[in-house]
Amino acid sequence: MTEKNSLLCNGKHHEMERFIETCLLLLLYKETGYGYALMEQLNYFDFSEGRLNISTLYRRLRKMEKEELVVSAWEESSKGPKKRIYSITDKGKEKLAKWIQILKSRKSKIVKLIDKYDETVKTSH
Amino acid sequence: MTEKNSLLCNGKHHEMERFIETCLLLLLYKETGYGYALMEQLNYFDFSEGRLNISTLYRRLRKMEKEELVVSAWEESSKGPKKRIYSITDKGKEKLAKWIQILKSRKSKIVKLIDKYDETVKTSH
DNA sequence: TTTAACTATATACTTATTGCATATAGTCCT
DNA sequence: AGGACTATATGCAATAAGTATATAGTTAAA
Numbered sequence: 001m002t003e004k005n006s007l008l009c010n011g012k013h014h015e016m017e018r019f020i021e022t023c024l025l026l027l028l029y030k031e032t033g034y035g036y037a038l039m040e041q042l043n044y045f046d047f048s049e050g051r052l053n054i055s056t057l058y059r060r061l062r063k064m065e066k067e068e069l070v071v072s073a074w075e076e077s078s079k080g081p082k083k084r085i086y087s088i089t090d091k092g093k094e095k096l097a098k099w100i101q102i103l104k105s106r107k108s109k110i111v112k113l114i115d116k117y118d119e120t121v122k123t124s125h
Numbered sequence: 126m127t128e129k130n131s132l133l134c135n136g137k138h139h140e141m142e143r144f145i146e147t148c149l150l151l152l153l154y155k156e157t158g159y160g161y162a163l164m165e166q167l168n169y170f171d172f173s174e175g176r177l178n179i180s181t182l183y184r185r186l187r188k189m190e191k192e193e194l195v196v197s198a199w200e201e202s203s204k205g206p207k208k209r210i211y212s213i214t215d216k217g218k219e220k221l222a223k224w225i226q227i228l229k230s231r232k233s234k235i236v237k238l239i240d241k242y243d244e245t246v247k248t249s250h
Numbered sequence: 251t252t253t254a255a256c257t258a259t260a261t262a263c264t265t266a267t268t269g270c271a272t273a274t275a276g277t278c279c280t
Numbered sequence: 281a282g283g284a285c286t287a288t289a290t291g292c293a294a295t296a297a298g299t300a301t302a303t304a305g306t307t308a309a310a
Binding site: 022026029044045046100104124 | 148151154225231234235236239241245
């Protein structure tokens with residue numbers, strides 16, 4: 001799978017693929033974290049619980065670990081069940097930087113499309 | 126399938142779902158068109174042929190017609206094979222406007238993420 | 251003691267998208 | 281006839297994400 005310069009999208013109720021992972025990597029860049037708490041922190045990026053399914057979050061984390069973008073370690077908890085604590089790897093940091101570039105490109109495309117729309121709608125009235 | 130305020134993404138080599146359809150609807154807003162030619166016009170939105178598979182384009186067009194966002198009619202061609210000419214419907218225009226709003230929201234999210242990244246990377250050096 | 255609530259993690263099933271691969275067909279030129 | 285260009289379409293496979301569901305630890309209430 002060659003990635004090119006694309007953010008990959010899909011059907012049903014979906015956020016941009018790398019958007020979720022980009023957000024997660026960024027949160028982990030600041031400090032280590034575990035799934036359940038990361039879910040709440042995603043609120044900052046307008047990912048409310050009703051917007052992102054928690055199963056997706058766990059799956060993305062597992063996938064990123066498989067890809068060596070993050071590493072995890074089980075931590076016994078003084079309260080409640082044990083936690084799987086994630087940290088970002090150097091590889092993950094590089095990937096994050098890369099996706100940020102991609103998102104910038106994406107943003108430009110959106111701006112271009114919006115401008116084109118405004119221009120088109122204006123001249124058709 | 127409730128759409129909420131999400132742009133839906135997916136695996137493999139993917140552009141944002143509604144981005145493709147938004148572009149197509151916008152092109153058809155300006156003037157009617159047929160698949161093959163629309164494919165070339167998409168270059169304006171940085172969809173080069175290597176970036177979007179033409180099978181996807183046809184499928185998106187067929188899907189939008191099923192959803193009544195566009196209508197099509199076969200046109201005999203003086204040269205070459207017959208063409209399936211598409212026009213946007215009023216419903217399609219409404220949908221286009223809606224997706225433009227969604228894209229604006231999407232852009233804001235991207236900006237927010239990028240700012241957060243810059244801020245985070247700066248304070249970590 | 252049992253049940254409920256909260257915390258924490260995980261996975262099967264289903265749906266949808268898109269590239270790859272492939273196919274059909276009309277027109278023109280070699 | 282074969283190749284190139286124009287024009288459209290669909291099966292297969294991979295991937296993502298919601299729904300549904302499951303397991304498990306801790307604490308508090310019934």
